[in-house]
Amino acid sequence: MLAKDKQVLTRGKKIGIIVAAFAALLFVSILSIGMGTADASFQEIIGAITGRVSKGGNYHILQNIRIPRIVTGVLVGMNLAVSGVLLQGVLRNPMASPNIIGVNAGAGLAAISIMALFPQSIQLITPASFIGALLASLLIYFLAAKTGQKSSTVHIVLAGMAVSALLNAVTNGIMMINSDVLDVTFSWTLGSLSGRSWSAVNMILPYSLVGLVIAVFISPKLNLFELGDEIASSMGLRIGLYRVVIIMVASLLAGSAVAAAGTIGFVGLIAPHIGRLMIGSDHRFLVPLSALLGGVLLVFSDTLARTVFQPVELSVGIVTAVLGAPFFLYLLKNMQRKEG
Template sequence: MIKRLVALLALAVALSLAVGAQWLGLGEVWRAVVDPDPGAPATAIVWELRFPRTVLGLLAGLALGAAGALMQGHTRNPLADPGLLGISAGASFAVVLGIQLGATALTGYIWFAFAGALLASVAVFGIASGRRGGPTPVTLALAGLAISALLASFTQSILLADNASLNLFRFWVVGSLSGRDSTVAAQVAPFIAVGLVLALVNAPALNALGLGEDVARALGQRVVLARVIGVAAVVLLAGAATAACGPIGFLGLIVPHVARTVVGPDHRRLIPAAALTGAAVLLLADVLGRVVVSPGELQTGIVLAAVGAPFFIMLVRSRRGAVKL
């Protein structure tokens, strides 16, 4: 099954490089990649426009897919997504602050976004831990909702009073792969790589935690340490992806359910499958956004919202999609 997901991802990458305002044949794309001709238009299109966008979509999709599987596993909530930790709200608030402080380029306020996601997640985890030294699925959800609502209100109050910040913020918050050059992918790649490693390390503990914390302790798992590693992985993965692309909804929510129907509930296989599926879905959504309003483009976040909402409703209502965590 993993091989099929890899094949689907390869197809999504090929389409991402070939499809756009000017369509290229797969043969042209292959020649531009393996034997680039500096004077050929196809080479310029592939390497300067589509390759950085594809790499960023690949990284962000891997990150959001794995983060979604981790969040649903740790909270034992099939409706959980990475935004539950306050990642989107923290990143949004920090982007607004960064713009007001003069960071008007994406490569500047991306670091504000990542810092905001990190600080918000730490606050959520700290509040959820309470005095007994360990967060639970319920306290994580409640703390995440509270912090997200608080930061969202702060963000809106600033934007209502500053039109210049609102205009720049709208470019980021819509959720898109366009307008990002290769430096953005290079900035977030190390964080995503570390996050993926932590996610894979956390997988065996998640299987035990799915049986309940008491059973996990009896099996020798250190529950608090497992929670810390899991939250750290989610923060790195979803924080980096959100900082680079803006808040992209539904991907971290839907992809783990799809992957679960393919490989089952074992997180040692589920997390890699969710990562691969997330990358393929994000790239295909980006390609669809280039086609439906051609020669213009529909932002990736809008495509995923339009396609993801009815798909998730069908997934929840279907017997096959109603998989227990």
């Protein structure tokens, strides 16, 4: 596969595609900043970004509401997309993504548990979400390993859906039992960027930086995983060590995304697959491209969520589900045909 990718696209062309994706992310982000109940001009947008405008007109809306919301959306989209790439690579399964195999559900359960049991310790939500995502990831992996079906698309998807349904049921139960003390809205369970301020950016940014940098650094190892465990081991790859590290990084990224914006689905499925269509399966290029595409997808989806039905605002998770569900069914049908 890698040899084929090199024949189709040169290294320079792949880098060019990544640069184009970065430009697209900037364009979508700037466009989103200017759209809403109060539209803003390009001059106002640039002024709010640089801080060179007087504090009047749309300055407060742009500087303190829209810009931090969009920055949070970019980081959440990047985290979910790269988490999907890592899970797909380490499990050698193109259908693996944080929401489908229950990673988001594990993070959501951990976050809700902290909110219900330790409401005064809000700073624990992100690390707890990471632990919940990690435990869910490991559970799915070991369930697949026990049955000897680690590479089976249908088996991992079904196991993930079962675990996700169980974890979501427990989460909903905790929310109902603690409805009098739990300050969680229904939109959070669907995934929402509404009301995200600079504190949300500060919360997710360190986890994003650490996770994304490590993901880029270990991306060449994912190429070896595609060759199979035996061949990868013969080439010197420490399979067990890197499998644990990659799952931990994927969980860190997904958990921090859930802590910041709730359980948003399908970004970790759509972005990596679009990236493969554009650039091939070489993870050295696929990881950064998927991150940028994830940011574009989530910012675009959130813009639709808050503008299409003004003044009513949808949860961004609804939009990503509408976009992602048909995409998931299409991929599942193709994978079943290949396995059959």
